[in-house]
Amino acid sequence: MNRAIFRFYEELNDFLPADRRRREFACACPDGATVKHMIEALGVPHTEVELILLDGESVNFDRAILDGDRLAVYPMFERLDISPLLRVRACPLRVLRFVADAHLGGLAALLRMSGFDTLYENAFDDGEIAEISAHQGRIVLTRDRELLKRRIISHGCYLHARKPREQLAELFERLDLARSARPFSRCLRCNHPLRELPAEQARLRVPPKVAERHARFLSCDHCDQVFWQGSHWRSMRALLEPLLRADCS
Known part of the structure; x- marks a missing residue:
């Protein structure tokens, strides 16, 4: 049995006892235990970890822990490029595509509203989510720590907030989403990209009063949903504006 010293930083501490x-x-x-094994045995999902320094040197998850090792474990660095130091995975994932677990339907809709490619089905089980993440390079979003410990998942985010709007704000802050957001560019229902729909075509597909009051329409070619800037659009815009302004502060 070996004995090592650990120190976790920033939000990784939320997974530890007080x-x-x-x-x-x-x-x-235990003899032969790897860095990944011990980090997760202590309660921290490996997907939350971006950098591990062992006695000051960057190491990967597979490095075996030896007696007397000192490990400093860090979360994602979104505003600082540490790619020359990274050893835990080949490179940081910066193509922001998500897959949300069955309990995050509200968050999935808000991410789509913000313009982010977000897969969600309440019938997805943990195995399907892990496979989708691995094969499509998607970030897993969940409040299930055990899901994030699956070996084939390389990138994931544990949501600390419980309500969808708070979860969206948490992701915007943690992943610096404001600069990548493209509001109202994806269908909230099916996740496919939206396109501009000429007003003369929209009039055949929306209620007459809507056609009279609005000049701009968006359409989803996959599910035939039509969107316009009504009261629902204005409330969603009000929700997004503070998050988008954060990128300019």
Whole structure:
């Protein structure tokens, strides 16, 4: 049995018991245990980790822990390029595509509203989500820590907030989403891109009063949904504006 010293930083501490947060602590490690094994045994999903320094040197998840090792474990660095230091995965994932678990339907709709490619089906089981993430390069969104511990998932986010609007704000802050957002460019129902629909064509597909009051329409070619800038659009815009302004502050 080996003994190593661990120190977790920033939001990774939220996964630890109170007496281990924001401080160094010693931990017994079975012979042959890897860095990934011990990080997850301590309660932190590997998908939340971006950088591991062992005695000051960057290492990957497969490195075996030896007696006396000192490990500093860091979350994602979204505003600082640390790619020359990374060892835990080939490179940071910056193509922002998501797959949300069955409990995050509200968040999935808000992400689509913000313009982010977000897969969601309430029938997805954990195995399907993991496979989709691995094969399509999608970030898993979940409140299930055990899902994020699956080996084939390389990128994921554990949502600390419980309500969809708070979850959206959390993601905007953690992943610096404001600069990548393209509001109202995706269908809230099916996730496909929207296109401009000429007003003369829209009049055949919307209620007469809507056609009289609005001049701009968007259409989804996949599910035939038509969108216009009504009261629902204005309320969604009001929700997004503070998040988008954060990128300019």
